Amino acid sequence: MNDCLFCKIIRGEVPSTKIYEDEYVYAFKDIEPIAPVHYLVIPKEHIESAAKITPENSAVISHIYEVIAKIAKNEGLDDGFRVVNNCGEIAGQTVFHIHFHLMAGRKLEWPAG
Ligand code: AMP
Numbered sequence: 001m002n003d004c005l006f007c008k009i010i011r012g013e014v015p016s017t018k019i020y021e022d023e024y025v026y027a028f029k030d031i032e033p034i035a036p037v038h039y040l041v042i043p044k045e046h047i048e049s050a051a052k053i054t055p056e057n058s059a060v061i062s063h064i065y066e067v068i069a070k071i072a073k074n075e076g077l078d079d080g081f082r083v084v085n086n087c088g089e090i091a092g093q094t095v096f097h098i099h100f101h102l103m104a105g106r107k108l109e110w111p112a113g
């Protein structure tokens with residue numbers, strides 16, 4: 001057991017609104033959405049950030065992108081969507097369990113901050 005917020009969400013110790021779940025991945029609604037659609041897609045395995053991806057744990061990342069495509073299809077995000085991974089404090093990472101923001105439903109400006 002660890003103290004990580006997203007591990008607690010996976011274990012059901014902290015409530016969340018589930019969008020998708022399988023053996024390896026959990027997806028849920030961001031608690032402070034910045035777009036009409038704003039989900040977080042996370043591996044069930046605790047990986048701290050993109051800086052900690054290795055040959056041993058990288059398979060779940062490609063699986064996460066398969067899940068994102070599946071969610072986008074299910075939710076009819078046909079106009080497009082954005083996937084964001086913040087790695088480290090200067091990029092704005094606040095929860096140190098790797099997560100991919102899936103955002104859609106409005107025009108998303110680029111470049112982002
Ligand atoms: P980041 O800043 O990239 O680390 O993203 C962390 C995200 O987690 C932010 O968008 C928060 O709104 C979101 N968040 C924090 N706590 C919760 C929670 N309990 N349930 C759902 N989303 C959360």
Ligand code: ZN
Binds near residue numbers: 046097
């Ligand atoms: Zn964790």
